[in-house]
Amino acid sequence: MEISILFPIIFPFIMGILGFCLKFKREKNRNKFLYSSVVINLLFIVYIIRMDLPLKLHLIKINTFLDIYFRLDKLGVLFALLVSILWIFTTAYSIAYMNHEGKERQFFAFFIITLGITMGIAFSGNLFTLYIFYELLTLATFPLVIHTQSKEALYSGKKYLIYSFGGATLVLFGMILLFSITNNLSFIEHGILGATGLSNKNLLLMIYMVMFIGFGVKAAIVPFHSWLPAAMVAPTPVSALLHAVAVVKSGIFSLVRVTYFIFGSEVIREIHGNVYISVLVIITILLGSFLALHQENIKKRLAYSTISQLGYILLGIVLLNEESLIGGLLHLINHAVIKITLFFCAGSIYFMTQKKEINEIEAIGKNMPITMWCFSISAISLIGIPPTNAFVSKWYLALGGLSENKVIFPVILLLSAFLTAAYLMPIIVTAFFHTEENKDTRNLDPPLEMLVPIVILTCIVVLLGLFPNIVLSFIKEIVHEIV
Amino acid sequence: MIYRTALLSILILPNIGAVMGFIIGRKSEKIRDAFNIFITGATLLIVTLLFKKVMIEPIKLFIPDIMGIGLSLKLDAFRYIFVWVTIFVWFLCTMYSTQYLIRYKNRNRYYSFFMLTLGSTVGIFLSQNMLNLFTFFEIMSFTSYILIIHDQDQYALDAGSSYLGMAIGAGLVLLMGLFLLFDYAGTLDIEELPNAIKYIGNIKYLISALIITGFGAKASIFPLHVWLPKAHPAAPTPSSAILSGILIKTGIFGIIITVHMVMESDYILSASILVFGFINMFFGGMMALMQRNIKRILAYSSMSQAGYILVGIGLIGLLKEHKAIAIYATLYHIFNHAIFKVLLFMGAGIIYMILHELSINKICGFGKHKTRLKIVFFIGLLAIIGMPGFNGFVSKTLLHEALSEAAHMYHSIWFVIAEIIFTLSSAFTVAYLLKIFISVFVEENEKYTGQYKEYIKKRALFPMTILGIAVIYIGLYPNALMELIFNASKTFGVHEVSSLHVYSVDSIKTSIMTIVLGIVIYIGFVRKYLLKIVDGKKLYMNPSLTWINIERDIYWPVMRITFSVSSTIFHWIDRAAVNSVHCIGKGIRSLSGMQIKLNKKRENKIELKNVVDKRNMLDWKEIVDTRSLSNIMVKMYGNMSSLMYAVFIFAAVFAVILVVVVVFHMPKS
Amino acid sequence: MERLMTNYFETGAMILFGIGFVMLLLHNNLIKKIIGMNIMDTSIFLFFVAKGYIVGKEAPIIRQGHKIIGYVDPIPTALVLTGIVVAVSITAFALSLTIRIYEEYGTIELDEIMKKRGD
Amino acid sequence: MNIARNFPLIIILMLFISAFSMPIMKSVRKIKAFGFVTMSISTILAGCNFLYVKTNGKFEYRVGHFDAPWGITFHIGYIEAIMGVLFTIVATLIIWYSFFSIDKEIKENRISLYYLLINILVGSLLGMVFTDDLFNAFVFLEVSTLAGCGIIVIKDKKDNITATFKYLVLSSLGSGLILMGIAFLYPITGHLNMSLIHESIMALKGAHRNILLISVSTFTVGLGVKSAMFPLHVWLPDAHASAPTSSSAILSGLVLKPPVILLMKILYKVFGFEIIGSFAILDVILILGSIGMIVGSIAAILQKEIKRMIAYSSVAQMGYVFFGIGLGNELGLIMAIFHIISHAVTKSTLFLVVGAMIEKTGSKKIKDLKGIGKEMPITLGVFTMGALSMVGIPIFPGFISKWNLALATIETGRYMFVGMILLSSLLNVGYYFPIVINGYFGEENLEGKVYKSKVMPMKRLIPVFILVGLMVMTGVFSLNIIDMIRQGLV
Numbered sequence A: 001m002e003i004s005i006l007f008p009i010i011f012p013f014i015m016g017i018l019g020f021c022l023k024f025k026r027e028k029n030r031n032k033f034l035y036s037s038v039v040i041n042l043l044f045i046v047y048i049i050r051m052d053l054p055l056k057l058h059l060i061k062i063n064t065f066l067d068i069y070f071r072l073d074k075l076g077v078l079f080a081l082l083v084s085i086l087w088i089f090t091t092a093y094s095i096a097y098m099n100h101e102g103k104e105r106q107f108f109a110f111f112i113i114t115l116g117i118t119m120g121i122a123f124s125g126n127l128f129t130l131y132i133f134y135e136l137l138t139l140a141t142f143p144l145v146i147h148t149q150s151k152e153a154l155y156s157g158k159k160y161l162i163y164s165f166g167g168a169t170l171v172l173f174g175m176i177l178l179f180s181i182t183n184n185l186s187f188i189e190h191g192i193l194g195a196t197g198l199s200n201k202n203l204l205l206m207i208y209m210v211m212f213i214g215f216g217v218k219a220a221i222v223p224f225h226s227w228l229p230a231a232m233v234a235p236t237p238v239s240a241l242l243h244a245v246a247v248v249k250s251g252i253f254s255l256v257r258v259t260y261f262i263f264g265s266e267v268i269r270e271i272h273g274n275v276y277i278s279v280l281v282i283i284t285i286l287l288g289s290f291l292a293l294h295q296e297n298i299k300k301r302l303a304y305s306t307i308s309q310l311g312y313i314l315l316g317i318v319l320l321n322e323e324s325l326i327g328g329l330l331h332l333i334n335h336a337v338i339k340i341t342l343f344f345c346a347g348s349i350y351f352m353t354q355k356k357e358i359n360e361i362e363a364i365g366k367n368m369p370i371t372m373w374c375f376s377i378s379a380i381s382l383i384g385i386p387p388t389n390a391f392v393s394k395w396y397l398a399l400g401g402l403s404e405n406k407v408i409f410p411v412i413l414l415l416s417a418f419l420t421a422a423y424l425m426p427i428i429v430t431a432f433f434h435t436e437e438n439k440d441t442r443n444l445d446p447p448l449e450m451l452v453p454i455v456i457l458t459c460i461v462v463l464l465g466l467f468p469n470i471v472l473s474f475i476k477e478i479v480h481e482i483v
Numbered sequence B: 001m002i003y004r005t006a007l008l009s010i011l012i013l014p015n016i017g018a019v020m021g022f023i024i025g026r027k028s029e030k031i032r033d034a035f036n037i038f039i040t041g042a043t044l045l046i047v048t049l050l051f052k053k054v055m056i057e058p059i060k061l062f063i064p065d066i067m068g069i070g071l072s073l074k075l076d077a078f079r080y081i082f083v084w085v086t087i088f089v090w091f092l093c094t095m096y097s098t099q100y101l102i103r104y105k106n107r108n109r110y111y112s113f114f115m116l117t118l119g120s121t122v123g124i125f126l127s128q129n130m131l132n133l134f135t136f137f138e139i140m141s142f143t144s145y146i147l148i149i150h151d152q153d154q155y156a157l158d159a160g161s162s163y164l165g166m167a168i169g170a171g172l173v174l175l176m177g178l179f180l181l182f183d184y185a186g187t188l189d190i191e192e193l194p195n196a197i198k199y200i201g202n203i204k205y206l207i208s209a210l211i212i213t214g215f216g217a218k219a220s221i222f223p224l225h226v227w228l229p230k231a232h233p234a235a236p237t238p239s240s241a242i243l244s245g246i247l248i249k250t251g252i253f254g255i256i257i258t259v260h261m262v263m264e265s266d267y268i269l270s271a272s273i274l275v276f277g278f279i280n281m282f283f284g285g286m287m288a289l290m291q292r293n294i295k296r297i298l299a300y301s302s303m304s305q306a307g308y309i310l311v312g313i314g315l316i317g318l319l320k321e322h323k324a325i326a327i328y329a330t331l332y333h334i335f336n337h338a339i340f341k342v343l344l345f346m347g348a349g350i351i352y353m354i355l356h357e358l359s360i361n362k363i364c365g366f367g368k369h370k371t372r373l374k375i376v377f378f379i380g381l382l383a384i385i386g387m388p389g390f391n392g393f394v395s396k397t398l399l400h401e402a403l404s405e406a407a408h409m410y411h412s413i414w415f416v417i418a419e420i421i422f423t424l425s426s427a428f429t430v431a432y433l434l435k436i437f438i439s440v441f442v443e444e445n446e447k448y449t450g451q452y453k454e455y456i457k458k459r460a461l462f463p464m465t466i467l468g469i470a471v472i473y474i475g476l477y478p479n480a481l482m483e484l485i486f487n488a489s490k491t492f493g494v495h496e497v498s499s500l501h502v503y504s505v506d507s508i509k510t511s512i513m514t515i516v517l518g519i520v521i522y523i524g525f526v527r528k529y530l531l532k533i534v535d536g537k538k539l540y541m542n543p544s545l546t547w548i549n550i551e552r553d554i555y556w557p558v559m560r561i562t563f564s565v566s567s568t569i570f571h572w573i574d575r576a577a578v579n580s581v582h583c584i585g586k587g588i589r590s591l592s593g594m595q596i597k598l599n600k601k602r603e604n605k606i607e608l609k610n611v612v613d614k615r616n617m618l619d620w621k622e623i624v625d626t627r628s629l630s631n632i633m634v635k636m637y638g639n640m641s642s643l644m645y646a647v648f649i650f651a652a653v654f655a656v657i658l659v660v661v662v663v664f665h666m667p668k669s
Numbered sequence C: 001m002e003r004l005m006t007n008y009f010e011t012g013a014m015i016l017f018g019i020g021f022v023m024l025l026l027h028n029n030l031i032k033k034i035i036g037m038n039i040m041d042t043s044i045f046l047f048f049v050a051k052g053y054i055v056g057k058e059a060p061i062i063r064q065g066h067k068i069i070g071y072v073d074p075i076p077t078a079l080v081l082t083g084i085v086v087a088v089s090i091t092a093f094a095l096s097l098t099i100r101i102y103e104e105y106g107t108i109e110l111d112e113i114m115k116k117r118g119d
Numbered sequence D: 001m002n003i004a005r006n007f008p009l010i011i012i013l014m015l016f017i018s019a020f021s022m023p024i025m026k027s028v029r030k031i032k033a034f035g036f037v038t039m040s041i042s043t044i045l046a047g048c049n050f051l052y053v054k055t056n057g058k059f060e061y062r063v064g065h066f067d068a069p070w071g072i073t074f075h076i077g078y079i080e081a082i083m084g085v086l087f088t089i090v091a092t093l094i095i096w097y098s099f100f101s102i103d104k105e106i107k108e109n110r111i112s113l114y115y116l117l118i119n120i121l122v123g124s125l126l127g128m129v130f131t132d133d134l135f136n137a138f139v140f141l142e143v144s145t146l147a148g149c150g151i152i153v154i155k156d157k158k159d160n161i162t163a164t165f166k167y168l169v170l171s172s173l174g175s176g177l178i179l180m181g182i183a184f185l186y187p188i189t190g191h192l193n194m195s196l197i198h199e200s201i202m203a204l205k206g207a208h209r210n211i212l213l214i215s216v217s218t219f220t221v222g223l224g225v226k227s228a229m230f231p232l233h234v235w236l237p238d239a240h241a242s243a244p245t246s247s248s249a250i251l252s253g254l255v256l257k258p259p260v261i262l263l264m265k266i267l268y269k270v271f272g273f274e275i276i277g278s279f280a281i282l283d284v285i286l287i288l289g290s291i292g293m294i295v296g297s298i299a300a301i302l303q304k305e306i307k308r309m310i311a312y313s314s315v316a317q318m319g320y321v322f323f324g325i326g327l328g329n330e331l332g333l334i335m336a337i338f339h340i341i342s343h344a345v346t347k348s349t350l351f352l353v354v355g356a357m358i359e360k361t362g363s364k365k366i367k368d369l370k371g372i373g374k375e376m377p378i379t380l381g382v383f384t385m386g387a388l389s390m391v392g393i394p395i396f397p398g399f400i401s402k403w404n405l406a407l408a409t410i411e412t413g414r415y416m417f418v419g420m421i422l423l424s425s426l427l428n429v430g431y432y433f434p435i436v437i438n439g440y441f442g443e444e445n446l447e448g449k450v451y452k453s454k455v456m457p458m459k460r461l462i463p464v465f466i467l468v469g470l471m472v473m474t475g476v477f478s479l480n481i482i483d484m485i486r487q488g489l490v
Helices: A004-019 A025-052 A073-101 A104-123 A127-145 A151-182 A202-216 A227-233 A237-243 A247-263 A263-273 A273-292 A297-319 A324-352 A370-385 A389-403 A408-433 A448-466 A469-482 B004-028 B029-056 B077-103 B107-127 B130-151 B152-185 B203-218 B227-234 B237-263 B266-291 B294-322 B326-357 B371-385 B391-409 B413-442 B458-476 B477-488 B503-531 B548-593 B606-610 B614-621 B628-643 B642-665 C004-005 C008-026 C030-052 C073-103 C110-118 D002-024 D027-054 D078-105 D108-130 D134-153 D158-189 D195-202 D209-226 D235-242 D245-255 D257-269 D282-303 D306-327 D330-361 D375-390 D397-412 D415-440 D458-476 D477-490
Strands: A057-061 A068-073 B060-064 B073-076 B531-534 B535-538 B594-599 B625-628 D057-064 D071-078
Touching: A004 A025, A004 A057, A004 A068, A025 A073, A025 A104, A068 A073, A068 A104, A068 A127, A068 D195, A073 A104, A073 A247, A073 A324, A073 A448, A073 A469, A104 A127, A104 A237, A104 A247, A104 B237, A104 B535, A127 A151, A127 A237, A127 A247, A127 B535, A127 D134, A127 D397, A151 A202, A151 D397, A202 A247, A202 A263, A202 A273, A202 B628, A227 A237, A227 B152, A237 A247, A237 A297, A237 A324, A247 A263, A247 A297, A247 A324, A247 B594, A263 A273, A273 A297, A273 B548, A297 A324, A297 A389, A297 A408, A324 A370, A324 A389, A324 A448, A324 A469, A370 A389, A370 A448, A370 A469, A370 B531, A389 A408, A389 A448, A389 B152, A448 D458, B004 B029, B004 B060, B004 B073, B004 B077, B004 B107, B029 B060, B029 B077, B029 B107, B029 B477, B060 D375, B073 B077, B073 B130, B077 B107, B077 B227, B077 B237, B077 B326, B077 B458, B077 B531, B077 B606, B107 B130, B107 B237, B130 B152, B130 B203, B130 B227, B130 B237, B152 B203, B152 B227, B152 C110, B203 B237, B203 B266, B203 B326, B227 B237, B227 B294, B227 D027, B237 B266, B237 B294, B266 B294, B266 B413, B266 B503, B294 B326, B294 B391, B294 B413, B294 D002, B326 B371, B326 B391, B326 B458, B326 B477, B371 B413, B371 B503, B391 B413, B391 B458, B413 B503, B413 B535, B413 D195, B458 B477, B606 D458, B642 C110, B642 D158, B642 D209, B642 D282, C008 C030, C008 D078, C030 C073, C030 D158, C073 D158, D002 D027, D002 D057, D002 D078, D002 D108, D027 D078, D027 D108, D057 D282, D071 D078, D071 D108, D078 D108, D078 D245, D078 D257, D078 D306, D078 D330, D078 D458, D078 D477, D108 D134, D108 D245, D108 D257, D134 D158, D134 D245, D134 D257, D158 D195, D158 D209, D158 D235, D195 D257, D209 D282, D235 D245, D235 D306, D245 D306, D245 D330, D257 D330, D282 D306, D306 D330, D306 D397, D306 D415, D330 D375, D330 D397, D330 D458, D330 D477, D375 D397, D375 D415, D375 D458, D397 D415, D458 D477
Parallel strands: none
Antiparallel strands: A057 A068, B060 B073, B531 B535, B594 B625, D057 D071
8 A cells, every 4th residue: 555655645635625615613623623634644644654664656757857756764754753743732732822813714724734745745755756845835834924914924924935935946956957967866875876976076066055055945044044033923833833843844854865865975975065064054053042142032032043953953964974963863853842842832922911022021930830831941951951852962963073073063062052041041030030029920821722732742852851762763773774 | 679769769859859849838838848858858867878788889770761871870988978968968958948938939939949959969979970960960050040049139130140151151061071071982981981081092181171160160160150159149048058068069079070080080180170279269268358248258168168179189189099088188078068068058047037138247246145146156167267176177187188298299399389378278267257257246236136036946046056066076076977988988999998087286286377377367457458447337348349350350241242243243144145135136226226417408499599587598507417227227128119129129139140140150060 | 242243133132121121220200111111021022033033044934835945943933922912911001000000199200109108 | 530631731721711701790709609619620620630640640741732842731740739739729718718808808890800810810820830831831920920910909009009010010020031031041942841941951061051041040030029039029018918818818828939939940950950050049049048038037027017027927938948949959949849838828827817807906007916816816826826837836837847948958068057047937936926925915915805806707717727727737747748749859
C-alpha cells in the first residue's frame, strides 16, 4: 500500500475544503470536526510509519525532473511527527483563541490545509516536490498571516509574500542549475552529486549558496529575515505556527534536505560552501538576540528570538559533522516546542488582558500564574539552562562546533544564550516581581482549551530535557545515515 | 541499596518539600512551617545517619538516561562535609525563617524556593558528573535569585538582576569550559577525567580558567564579586545567611573539584588560585571596613573569608606531598565559615527584623541591653576573628601553618608579602567586626532602651544558640571533626593520619597579635578616619563610595558601549534589505522628481502685443519652465507610443538590426 | 556606384522606398502618411517585379502560333498582383479609419489629435 | 481516414465561406449560433486532424493536387496540428463567452460583422500556420491583420480608432518588410515553398550571404511588429486594451502567435540552423526577448488600467517566446512553442475574466477592483489561477516553460539569462498578486462590499472554466506536449 503515504497529505486538504464548505450548526460540531481531522492525520502518520521503511511513491512522473515523488524516511518521519503533534495542540488552542478574532471558517480551512502541505514537505522525495509544496506553503499561510486584514497585516503579508517568493525564485534558480548538472533531483543520503559534480566547483558553490539563501529566507537567515518580525501581526496561533512549526521549520527542513540529501557533506566541504554560509549564520544568531533586546512588544521579541534560535539550527546544519547535526535536529524539535509554548503564553496574555507590551504586564504573574509559570520554564529552557531541553541541543551544537576546531561557534552560542537570558528574563521578572499596588487578584488564566496545550507543552519541554534519549537516539540514527 | 535510596532521598526530599509545602501553604501557614522544618530535619537526620557508612566507603548512585548521560551521584567523606553543613545550616535557617519572615509577603513562594535551592545545592555537592553539577548549579542560581529579590523593591530587583546577570554569564563561561573539556576528554565523569585529560597539553589551562571563572562568580572571586555586596543586603536574612554560608561554598566546591580532582593540583593553577585568594582576602577585608550596612559588611567579610579558603586551595597544590595540612585547613575553614557566618547573619537579621534598618549609623546602640543577642553575636565575632577557643581559630591557625610550610618550602619573597597580607586581612576582620559590635552593642543610644524585646522569639534564638554552641565546641575540641576530615583528605590522595595540634603557644600568640593589630586598626583608622561627628551625632563615613566601582565604572560602561555599538550595527543590518529597497525607491523617485529647467523663450506674439508695461515684459521673460523628470518621461513615453514615434522606432530597430546582423555576422567556421 | 547604375530598377525602388518612408515619418497629415505608405508599397512591388524581369525576355503569355523561347519569370508578377490587392485593401481601410478619425476629432493632423487625446 | 488529410483546408475554407454568409442572416442569435457551430466543427475537424497526425505522422497536403513548386502545399506536422486544435478550441470558447458580453460592447448591427471577422481571423491564422508557402503565408498574414484591426475598431470609440490606425500603419510597415524579404529571397532561390527554398539556399553554399542577411533582418522585424517583439510592441497596449473583451482575448491569445511560428519556420526551416547559427540574428532576438521580458513586466507594474496591464504582460510573455527562439537550441525552440500554447490558454482566460470584472464594476482602473474578491469570488479565483500560471507556480504551464527555458539557457552556457527569467517571473508576482490580494483581503478593501453581489451567472463562466481546465491540463500533460513538439520539429 504505497499509496498510503498520500493520506496524511491529501486528507487535510479534503478536510480543509470540507470544513470550509460545510455549514456547521453549532460550534461544537465544528470543533469536533477539527479535532478529528488533526488526530486522524496523526494516526495516518503513525500508520504509515509502522509500515516498512522506506516507502516510495511516484505520484506523477513526467520525466526525471517533473516527478511528484514521495518518499518516507526517518528524517521526514521526525518532521512529520513533530508537526502533526504540535498541530493538535495548536488546534485546541486556536479553537479557543479564534473566537476572539473572527472569520474562523476561512481561518480553519487554511489552517488544516497548511498541515497537509507541511506533511507534503516532510514526505517529499525529491527537490521538485519539495519546491512545489514549499510554494504552496507560502500561498496557504498567506491568508493566515493577514487574517486581521488590517493595513499593517496586509503590509506584513505582502512582505512575507515578496520575501518568500524571492526565496523560492532563488531556489528555483539553484534547482535549474543543479538539474543541468545532475539530471536528477531525488533525495539520497550522502547526496546525489557523488564524484560527478566536483569538476565545476565554483558553479556548485554558487548553486549551494543560492539554494541555501533561497530556503534560508523562510528560515529567516539574515539579511532576509525581516518578514518574520513583520508577520507578528497575525493571530497568535498563526505566529506560533509560523515561528515554531510549519513555516520556518519547513525552511530548515528543506535546508537539511539540500545539504545532506542533495549535496552531501563531503561535497560541501570540498566546495567550502559551509564557510561562507556560517558567517551569515553567525550574524543571524547575534542579530536576532541583539535586536530582541530592543523590542517592547512581547511577540516581536519572541520573533527576533526565533531568528537567533533558527540561526542555531542552521549552524547545526552547516557545520557538517554528526554532533552538530544532532544538535541542529534536536534544536529543531526543542525550539519548536519551546517557542510554541512561549507564543501560546503571549497569546493567552493578549487574549485575556489585551496586553502586548512588556511594561504593561507588570505583576501579571499574580493573575495568570499557570500561564506565566509555563512561560518562565520555557524561557529558561530557551536560554539553555539545564535540565531543560534546549540545553541538550545546545550541548551537541557546541560540541559540533568544537569538533570543527572552531571555538568561535560555542562562544557565539553562549553569547547568544546570555543575550537570550537578557531579553527573556525581564519579561519574567516584570510579570512576577514588579508589584503594582491594588491589583485585582482575579484569576485570569485562559480557558482550558488554551491552558491545557500550554501545560502539556511545558511538560514536554522539561521531559525532553530530562530524558532526551528517546528522541536523541532516533536523531542519532538519522544523522548516522546521512553524514 | 538502602544507602542509595537514602542518598537519593536527601536529593529529592527538599524538592518534594518545596512542592508539598507550597500546596500545604495555601491552606495553612503553620502546618507548612512545621512541615518544612520537618523535611529539613528529616534530611539532616538521614545525612547524619549516613555518616557511618560514608566513613567506610563512598556511596554511589547512577540513574541512567537523565539528561542523556544519566545522573551520577556520589557521597564520600569530602562531599559529606559540604552536604552535612549545608543541610545543617538549612535546617537552622528554616527554623529561623519561620520567625523572621512573619511579616513578609509571598511567604509561600519563599519557602518553595528555599527548599528548591536546598535540593539543588545538595545536588551540586553530590554530583559525580560535571554536567550534573552544572545542571544543579544553574538551577540553584535561578532558585536563589527568587530568594534575593524577595522584597521586590527597586533595590532588590537591581541587586537581583546583577546577581542573575553574573550567574547566567558565569554559568555560560563555565559551560564553555565544559564544552572544551568534553571535547578534549570525551567524558565528564569526575573520576575518569584526570586520566582523560592527562595528555591534552596547555589547553587545560584555558579549560580550567573558564571553569574557575564560572564557579568563581559564585565564590565571589575578585573581580567577579560585584553581585555579592548588592545581593546580601537585598535578600531576607535567612537567604543572605544561606548565600554567604553555603552558596559561596558551591563555587568553592567547584573550584576544588576543578583544580584538585580534575586537574590534579596543577602547580600553575594552584598558584593563581592562591594569588586570587590573597586579593580576595585583602580586598574583601578592606571593603568591609568601609561599609556601614551590617549585611554589606558581612557580605564583604564573606568575600574575604572565601579568600582564605581559596588560599587554602592554592596551598594544597603548592605543598604537594605536604599538602595534608592545607587540606585540613581548607575543609575546616569551609565548615567553620559556614557556621559562624550564618550565626552573624542571623544576628544581623534579628536587628533588621525589629528595626527594618541595617545602617550602623541608625541602629547604633541598639543592642546595648539585648544581652542574649549580644552574647550570641559576640561568639560569632570571636569565631570569625580567630580568637583561641573558637572554631575560627582552628582553621585559621591551620591555614597559617600551611602558609608557613609553603614559605618554608619555597623561600620566596612573595611568601613574606603573603604573610603580611594574611595578617593584615585578619586584622581587618577584627576591625570591621569591632566596628559593628561596638557601635551596635556597646555604644549607648537611649532611643532603643528597653523596647522591642517581645520580637525576639525563641524560634529565632534557638538556631543561633545551636550555632554558638557548635562554634565553641569545635573551638575547644578541634579534633572533633578530624575523623571526617581525615577521611575527606583521602579524596585528595593523602593517607597518613595525623592529629591536630592547634593550640600551641605560637599559634595563640599569633592570633592574639593579629587581634591586637586589628584593634589598633579599629582605633587608629576606623574611629579616627571613618567616624565623623555631624550635628552631634556619630556617623560612619564610607569613603569607598567615591572609589572606582568595578561594576559601575567598568562593567557597565563596557557593556553599554559594546551593547550600543553592536546594536547599531545589527540595526543597520536588520534594516539593510528593506532600507536598500526603500533607498533605491527613493532614489528613483527623487530622480524622477528632479526639476529640469527649460529656459524656453516662448515667442507668443499675441501676448507680446498685449504687454504694454516694460516691467511686465521683463517678468514674462524670466518665466522658467520647470518640470520634473518623471513628467518628462511620461510625456516622452506617451510620444513614443504615438504613431509618429512608433514609426521612428520601427525604422531605428530595423536599421540597428540590419547593421548588427551585417556587421556581426560571423563567417561559418 | 556602378552597381547602382546598372540595377536602376532596384535603385529606383530603394529611392521610392526612402521617399515613402520619409513621408510616413515626417508628415503629420494622416492622408499624407497613407500616401507615403502606398509609395513604399509600390516601391516594394517595383523591386519585386524588377527581380523577376530578365532583360530581353518576353512575357509568358502563350499566344496562338507564337513560340516563346525565353520568358520573364511570371511568378513575381503574379505575387505583386496579390500584393497590390492587399495594399489597396489596407489603404482603403486606412482611409476609412481616417474618415472616422476626422469625425471624432475634427482633424487629421496627428499632433492635434495627440493634443486632443492628451487633454 | 485519408479524408482527414483534407481537414486543414476544409477548416480554412469553411471558416471563410461561412464568414461571408453571416451578413445574410438577420437574427443576432442565429449569427452567434452559426459562428459557434462553425467554430466547433472546425475544432472537431482539427481534433480529427490531430489524431490523424498522431497515428500517421506528418504529411504534406497539396492544395488542388498541384505539386510543390507550382502549387501551394500545406505542411501538417505535430506542431501545426497542435496549433490547429489550440486555435480552434480557444476561439470556440471565446466565441461562447462573447455571446453574453458582446451585446454590451458593440452596436447590434455590427454583430454579424464581428463574427464574420472572427471567423476570417481564425481561418487566416490557421492558414498561416498550416501553409508551407511563403507568399501564401504573407497573404494570410495580411488578412489576419485586417481582420484583427476590424475586431478592434468595431467598438467604434475614439480610442479604438486611433489604436487601430496605429496598429494598421505599423503592421503594414511590417508587411512591407516581409514582402521585401520574400522579394530578396525569391530571385536567389527561385522558390516560394519553404522546403524548396531551404534546399536552394543550401545549394548556394555561402553565396549571396548579404542578401540572406538582409532578408533575415527584414523578416525578423516585419514579423516582430506583428507579434509585438520589444520594442516594436508600441501598438499592442492601446489595441488590446481598447478592444472589446473577446477581441482582446483573441488578439492576445491567438493573433500574436502565428507570426512567431512563421518566424520560427523562416529561421529554422527556410534558412536552417546551419545558416542562422552563423548570423547574429539569434542573439539579437535573444537580447530583445529578454529585455522584453523585463521591460514588459515593469511597464505592466506601472499601469493603472487593468487591461493595459495584462496587455503589457503579453509583451513580457512574448519576450519569453522570442527568448526561446533566440537561444538557438532545440529545447529553447520547443519551449518557445510550448509557451505559445500556455500563453494562448492563460492569457485568453485572463482577458475574459478581467473583461467580466470591468463589465460588472464599470471601471477599468486597478484601484477600483479592490475588494472584488468578495463580490466576484469565483471570477477572481479564476484570475488567481491564471496569475499563478503567469508567475510560474509549479503544475501550471507557466512554470514548465520557465523551467525548461532556464534549462535550455544553461545548455547554452549563458547563466546570466537564467537570472533574467527569474527576475521577470518575480516581477510578474509584482503586478498580478496585488490585484489578487487587494481583491480578496484587506479590511478597508472589503468594506461595504456585498458578498457575491456581482457574481457572474454560471453559464457565462463555463467557457472560462474550460479554459482554466485546459490550462491546468497543459501543465499536467506538459511532457506529452513537449514530446510531440519535439517530434514535430524533426
